[in-house]
Amino acid sequence: MGDRAEMAVFWIFTVPLIAASLGVVVTKNPITAAMSLVGAFFCLAGIYVLLTAHLVAFLQILVYAGAIMVLFLFVIMLLALQEEILGVSRIKVMQGFGALGCVGVFAVIYRAILATGPRMMPQVGEDYGTVKAVGRILFTQYLLPFEATSLLLLVAIVGAVVVAKQRI
Amino acid sequence: MVPSSYYLALAAILFSIGLFGVVSKRNILIVFMCIELMLNAANLTFLAFARQSGNMAGHAIAFFVIAVAAAEAAVGLAIVIAIYRTRGTLHMDEVRVLRD
Incomplete structure (x- = not known):
């Protein structure tokens, strides 16, 4: 696969992946969050295929998107949650501080990634992954x-x- | 070829989103889902480094992480059901018997 094509596939999977993971944290309804998470897991499996990790990509879909998320959905349905239970959340100020801290964590990790420099992936054999x-x-x-x-x-x-x- | 730093940055973004969910959400189920998201970010990092170094040890570790996540989800959701049955709530701040 060409360089540009691979980059395009990377972005095709990355943008929905980040959108779906944001959907998990912004929603208040657990069912919406669970379905977003299923979408995120599928996109992540695509990223794994791009990393030539075929077995892990299949396990991701089978175990995560299949087994674990069905377990989550079963529990959500079983508990029959009411609105007043769903509506609770942290106060907005605390959420702001939490977001600030998470952006700080991301900045630290991103700096470390930049410090390692851009590394190109080596060619791997036919049976890799x-x-x-x-x-x-x-x-x-x-x-x-x-x-x-x-x-x-x-x-x-x-x-x-x-x-x-x-x-x- | 996509450089490995792209994958690492994506994993950092996923981890930060999951961390934000864990610290800001109070619904136990959504906090669980965010923990799964963070585990997946760790998996992505393992696979990116495995691809970069060309050996497959990271794939084995990712396999173990998936197995541990399955076990964690099973036990954690059982605890959620038990809490809901005895206390009738899924709000994390209302479950504080050990703290008081």
């Missing part, structure tokens, strides 16, 4: 963390059932 290559790393170099992750998921399942169930 494919299921086969990442799977080989996961099952050799990162075998112990991989197995620990399965244990973590088991603990999370049991914990979620114990916490959410009314009577065990």
Whole structure:
């Protein structure tokens, strides 16, 4: 893919991504926020494909946009929120201070990025980021963390059932 | 070719938006979504650096981050349901039994 085409694809995914993430924080309705977040995750998966991380892009759509956001939507529907619960927010002054602090954090990170200078991406091989290559790393170099992750998921399942169930 | 600093700046923007949501929103569900957004910004940084250095360790880390985020969402939403059932609220400032 040519340089200009790749840059165009980057912006095509970046602009909706930032808009959707802003939609998560400006809205008061949790359902609107959840749907914006689904859109943001899809755009982010496109950015991952641009970074030649195909497996992670697929996992992003399957796990994040699929499983986690459906869980969020289920909980939102389950709780049947009323208007007075939705309408509450921080006072405007505190929100302003929060925004100021976040802009400060962004400025610090951005300065650090500028200090590293513009780095061009190197050419990578044909199998970079494919299921086969990442799977080989996961099952050799990162075998112990991989197995620990399965244990973590088991603990999370049991914990979620114990916490959410009314009577065990 | 898109330089890696573009991806890093995008991740910084996403992280800042998520941080703003965490400090300014008081609805527990929206705060959770903003935490997910921050985790995704971290993932994007990992993948950008992995692409820049040409090895795939960052992909494995991103995989683990996604798994941890799934576990966190499951347990966190269970806690949200439990809080709503016992206290009838989703406002973070009204849940302060441990503080008082």
